[in-house]
Amino acid sequence: MALENLSKGIFRSLGLLKNKRKLDEDELKEMTRSLRRALQEADFNIRQTKEIVDRLEQKLREEEPRPGITLQTHALNILYLELVRILGPPHEFQPRGATLLLVGLYGQGKTTTTAKLAEWYRKKHSLKVAVIEADVHRPGAYAQLQQLLEGSSVEVYGEPETKDAVTIVRNGLERCKAADLIIVDTAGRHQLDDELVVELEHLSDLTRASERWLVIDAQVGQAAGPVAASFHGLAGVTGIVITKLDGTARGGGALSAVAATGAPIVHIGVGEKIQDIEKFESNRFISRLLGMGDIQGLIDLAPEDLDEEEALRLTQRLMSGRFTLNDMYKQMEMMSKVGTIDKLMSFLPGSFLGGMGAMSKAQKEGMQKNLDRYRTIMDSMTNWEKNEPAKIKVDRIRRIARGSGVREKDVRELIGQWNRSRKMMKGMGGNRQLNKQMRKMMKDGDFDIDPSSFGM
Ligand SMILES: Nc1nc2c(ncn2[C@@H]2O[C@H](COP(=O)(O)OP(=O)(O)O)[C@@H](O)[C@H]2O)c(=O)[nH]1
Ligand SMILES: [Mg+2]
Incomplete structure (x- = not known):
């Protein structure tokens, strides 16, 4: 991601307000100092840096966070508005005929x-x-x-x-x-x-x-x-x-x-x-x-031949918790067309799927490797096996492992992963607000997501 260090610096600074509802003078000082450093390291000029930090400080003093919103989220929202203001409105460009x-x-x-x-x-x-x-x-x-x-x-x-x-x-x-x-x-x-x-x-x-x-x-x-x-x-x-x-x-x-x-x-x-x-x-x-995500950016990444109907159907199946290895395989195929895990994650809100966005580089690389291996394993499975992973017994596991050149342990791990995803997605499907927004987004192309529904 572009400006990754700035992103980290901001998280580190705002992290000092974590779980706070009330402003503490010393912490505020430390936070603004740390934020100023992060902005300057990203080469923002001194005047802009001062303007951003001063405004944040002033608003934090003047405005109470809305009920249920932590001071950290409040600060994040203020900083968001300030940075967007500094970088200006988008340029309208009509490419046809240009x-x-x-x-x-x-x-x-x-x-x-x-x-x-x-x-x-x-x-x-x-x-x-x-x-x-x-x-x-x-x-x-x-x-x-x-x-x-x-x-x-x-x-x-x-x-x-x-x-x-x-x-x-x-x-x-x-x-x-x-x-x-x-x-x-x-x-x-x-x-x-x-x-x-x-x-x-x-x-x-x-x-x-x-x-x-x-x-x-x-x-x-x-x-x-x-x-x-x-x-x-x-x-x-x-x-x-x-x-x-x-x-x-x-x-x-x-x-x-x-x-x-x-x-x-x-x-x-x-x-x-x-x-x-x-x-x-x-x-x-x-x-x-x-770390609030960019769903439109994620959609922009999608390849030309992405079947939107299929993506929508898969998403709904995933969220309902009724999905097979076959679905998981198709989802992985789609994801691998879109790009690496690292790239995908940079578009998701930091707290999405329990903070996957904040995974370390090594964790992401590990996950990418797993995905590649899962795909190889699934290539050696029959359709029945992909539809009924819960019913796969020892002898089938052995055959699949031999066919795909992996250890039996790896096949079990894949089935375990499917099981965990199924449970996790079912949990997400239970988050009604998120579910509603996802559906709306997929249907109407309405990408204006309230970050607080991701637990920020
Ligand atoms: N990392 C990176 N390299 C880029 C990017 N854009 C261009 N380059 C590289 O910059 C060098 C000069 O690019 P070129 O298009 O020939 O520049 P020109 O002289 O302005 O036409 C090439 O080696 C490109 O690969 C970019 O966004 N990221
Ligand atoms: Mg040139």
């Missing part, structure tokens, strides 16, 4: 982002997407883009021999007329100079680009602010993509400094692979950061 120009300095991730965005909008909005490689300075840019989009239906246009970006773009637009969304990757520079501004003007006029997005590497921290401000002012940038948030502890600085310039953050890059991109909405981002 032409999107990506600009930025060298090595910031423009070409990678071009490919990521193309795939994102192709999948999430079912659009016909084309990309045009207009970087004439970097040899190999076209090949790089082609390689990134290998196997995708996104059309890639480029002319590696042509030395004039405007010509390439003109030809590309003609060729890709039928596309719903066109994304143009441009050449980088060392800095925003006159030549770049002129080229952008040309390209913008030519493409009638409705959007010009600046790509910035998060590793520069707060220095992303001045870069965003100058591009915003001079080149009329309409949105910002912040990349490489996965590889830096200073991401808080980049995000907050950019947001402060008034240029909206549209997407974030969180890895080198083509699917490592997220839409940026500060409320969802902060919700996840604070």
Whole structure:
């Protein structure tokens, strides 16, 4: 998860209020000191840090928590609102019919982002997407883009021999007329100079680009602010993509400094692979950061071929406690399509399923290994066995173990796991408020979940 250290720092700080209903002066001091440090380590600037911490302190003094809400949850809610406010409202972008120009300095991730965005909008909005490689300075840019989009239906246009970006773009637009969304990757520079501004003007006029997005590497921290401000002012940038948030502890600085310039953050890059991109909405981002989960983000992770009916049916079976190994297998298959346990967990509220979100890295790795092994074992089971796991006797266990190359103990463990999940899910099904919300969410796409129903 991006900004993992900040997340931990905030938990550590707010943890000092755990189980408290009344404010204690010394504890409050210690909490604010610890929070200030966490924010600064994530590279938030001193003024913003002070503003966030002061407001939290003031509100904690002035407002009583609602009945039944602990001081810790109260503080968490206040901090949530403050951080969302700092990071700004979401940028509305209508991709159908748009032409999107990506600009930025060298090595910031423009070409990678071009490919990521193309795939994102192709999948999430079912659009016909084309990309045009207009970087004439970097040899190999076209090949790089082609390689990134290998196997995708996104059309890639480029002319590696042509030395004039405007010509390439003109030809590309003609060729890709039928596309719903066109994304143009441009050449980088060392800095925003006159030549770049002129080229952008040309390209913008030519493409009638409705959007010009600046790509910035998060590793520069707060220095992303001045870069965003100058591009915003001079080149009329309409949105910002912040990349490489996965590889830096200073991401808080980049995000907050950019947001402060008034240029909206549209997407974030969180890895080198083509699917490592997220839409940026500060409320969802902060919700996840604070361990409150991001259900919409989880849905965004779902693969194109996820059968929603089936997912809904499985969820209902799971929550009713009547589910077989076959169901568990299908659920695992779905989960493994979506991503690793680690990734999934980062979208769930911290207290979901008894605090699974707070599992250590080693625990998550262990769980991933188990899942892989369970799948192997289940591949050696008959349908009857998967439907009636409670009736599997010794001789069958032996056969299954031999067939899948594991120990008998492992087969028993799988059956035990099924039994435990069944009981746990049955317990969750009994949580009427949660159950109602889950159903509503799956049915109506209403993802606005009250974190207090997860016991926060
Ligand atoms: N870890 C990580 N690496 C990234 C991300 N985006 C791009 N990169 C890497 O950054 C380097 C430069 O990217 P590139 O797209 O060629 O940058 P460009 O010069 O602006 O076109 C490449 O090695 C990419 O794999 C990201 O979100 N996370
Ligand atoms: Mg490039």
